[in-house]
Amino acid sequence: MTRPHDMGGRFGDGAVIPEPETPVFHEDWHARALAVTLAAGALGQWNLDTSRHARERLSPRDYARFSYYEKWMAGLADLLVEKGVLSREDLAGGGDDAPHPLAARALKAHAVAGVLAKGGPSDRPSAIPPRFVPGCAVRTLRPAANRLVDGGHTRLPAYAAGARGVILSCHGAHVLPDANAHGLGEAPEPLYTVVFPASELWAAPEHPGDEVTLDLWQSYLEPA
Numbered sequence: 502m503t504r505p506h507d508m509g510g511r512f513g514d515g516a517v518i519p520e521p522e523t524p525v526f527h528e529d530w531h532a533r534a535l536a537v538t539l540a541a542g543a544l545g546q547w548n549l550d551t552s553r554h555a556r557e558r559l560s561p562r563d564y565a566r567f568s569y570y571e572k573w574m575a576g577l578a579d580l581l582v583e584k585g586v587l588s589r590e591d592l593a594g595g596g597d598d599a600p601h602p603l604a605a606r607a608l609k610a611h612a613v614a615g616v617l618a619k620g621g622p623s624d625r626p627s628a629i630p631p632r633f634v635p636g637c638a639v640r641t642l643r644p645a646a647n648r649l650v651d652g653g654h655t656r657l658p659a660y661a662a663g664a665r666g667v668i669l670s671c672h673g674a675h676v677l678p679d680a681n682a683h684g685l686g687e688a689p690e691p692l693y694t695v696v697f698p699a700s701e702l703w704a705a706p707e708h709p710g711d712e713v714t715l716d717l718w719q720s721y722l723e724p725a
Contacts, residue, residue, distance in 0.1 A: 504557050505564035507645075509660040510703040534570040538577055539616070543608035546584040549621060550682035554654035555580045625689035627674030629719065633693060637668045638725035641695075641717065647679045648720065654682035657721045665725045666697040669714060677718055691719040 508514060526532045542552065555576035559567070567575060581587040586603065590596050608616065633639060643663035647653030656678050672692045680688035697713045699706035 504659065505559065505561040506557055507659045509658055510706075528570075531570045534574050538573055539613070540608045541577055541581065541586070543616065544586065544603045544606050546586055546603075547580055548681055550654060550676070550678040551684075552576060552580060553678070554682040555583075557654065623676040624673055625676055625687060627689040627691070629674065629690045631671055631691040632719055633668045633671070633691075633722065633724075635668050635670055638665065639668060639693075639695060639722045640665050640725040641721055642723065649679050649685060650683045653679060655679050655721075657717060658715070660702055661697065661715055661717075664697050664701045666695040666701065666715075669694040669696045672716070675718070677720070679718075679720075693717055693719070693722070695722070 526535075538552075542549075547555075556572050558579070559572060559575055563575060564572065578592055582589055582592070588596060641657060641661050641664050642648075645655060645657040645659045645662035647655045670693065672694070674689040675692040677688040677690050680686055693716070694714050695717050697715065698709070699711040699713055700709040702713060
């Protein structure tokens with residue numbers, strides 16, 4: 502699966518120009534988009550990995566022309582219909598005014614700050630022992646694909662497929678996105694920070710001596 506957001510090292514997209522940190526939201530509706538996404542997630546019908554996959558499944562044409570929060574809203578609309586929370590008619594302004602079955606799970610304003618502060622820790626106990634320790638030379642699998650679901654979600658970037666790196670640290674076991682995004686359970690496994698020379702990832706890096714660190718799950722890696 503070619504992911505439209507997997508743009509690392511791609512030519513033709515221009516320079517990355519960081520925006521100033523203020524204002525946080527450039528348009529009023531951006532704040533509302535974040536609020537709606539947070540409120541919908543609180544209904545408990547999907548997880549973070551499912552929502553990431555919904556955005557990366559947008560058509561490349563839409564992904565390229567949508568702004569950041571337009572991508573969020575498009576992915577959310579797809580999830581709401583796919584999970585049966587709303588219908589297309591509801592999204593178009595139709596439907597009825599009957600109480601929704603999930604109304605009791607609505608996120609109240611007074612609870613928002615606590616939800617944001619709590620976050621969503623992904624560390625879990627796991628029976629899978631770490632295969633690597635800091636200093637081990639490893640290679641990422643090629644291609645960068647979900648090995649559980651064809652065309653499924655993965656956190657291994659395409660530009661890092663088949664690249665050699667070194668384990669920098671181990672973070673214990675964490676939820677595997679490749680499984681969690683598709684309702685296959687959390688399947689926690691060891692997670693590592695791996696450091697790669699820029700010259701290992703790209704044929705013509707602007708600064709060949711730079712290093713790139715990626716957080717990668719054990720099933721993405723093999724001994725180099």
